Amino acid sequence: MDSVKYFETIKCEDNEVFNLEYHNKRVANTIAKNFDLSEYIYPINEKLLRCKVIYNEDEIIDINYFEYKKREIKSFKIVNNNEIEYSKKYLNREELDNLYNKRDNCDEVIIFKNNLLTDTSIANIAIYYENIWITPKTPLLYGTTRQRYIDQGFLKQSDITLEMLNKASKIALLNAMIDFDVLEDYSFSL
The missing domain is CATH 3.20.10.10 (D-amino Acid Aminotransferase, subunit A, domain 2)
Known part of the structure; x- marks a missing residue:
């Protein structure tokens, strides 16, 4: 049986990773285990990136980076x-x-x-x-x-x-x- 998968969306820009403390807390609250996401996230360029970390209760499964463009919502x-x-x-x-x-x-x-x-x-x-x-x-x-x-x-x-x-x-x-x-x-x- 596949385990339940979760994800975090993390902002990266100019090789900076934003608000990791809060993302680490949410991962810990979600799976009752600590992962230090800073050990896994390495921005691939200086653009505004959406880093998507996919994980389950046992491991980090995948990390992807996407250039981010904000949606216009009115x-x-x-x-x-x-x-x-x-x-x-x-x-x-x-x-x-x-x-x-x-x-x-x-x-x-x-x-x-x-x-x-x-x-x-x-x-x-x-x-x-x-x-x-x-x-x-x-x-x-x-x-x-x-x-x-x-x-x-x-x-x-x-x-x-x-x-x-x-x-x-x-x-x-x-x-x-x-x-x-x-x-x-x-x-x-x-």
Whole structure:
């Protein structure tokens, strides 16, 4: 039987590897074993790269580097799914991909579970609401960038309803590649 596979997406640029401490912590939390990813990651050039580390509970399986180009995201389809489970960064993203495929003509989906905001299919999310940045208390995935901003005290955790999302003056997408990407020009559809 094949073991469950996981992955990390790590930003590399100018031969620098970003936020490894947080990626190492997530790997340790995922498989209850420590891998020092710095022993495996060697950027192949100075360009902006997405390093994809595939692993299971026993070993690092593969490491690939891809030149990164940020997607333009301005429109979101709001989808509800009370069954989705993506608490670990599973290599098998079928559940997320199925939700993404319901985006209609929108660029991305915003996923609600049990009437609360969770994530998008590619990033954690934060909203600027009542003069502070808040992020869902229960995201689908506890992202490394999200955790870094919480640790810095910049981002607060809260349950976020659709009404709060609609009242937000701006939103931000958070992941290892785009960091904290603030969007002020965006739209939602139900």
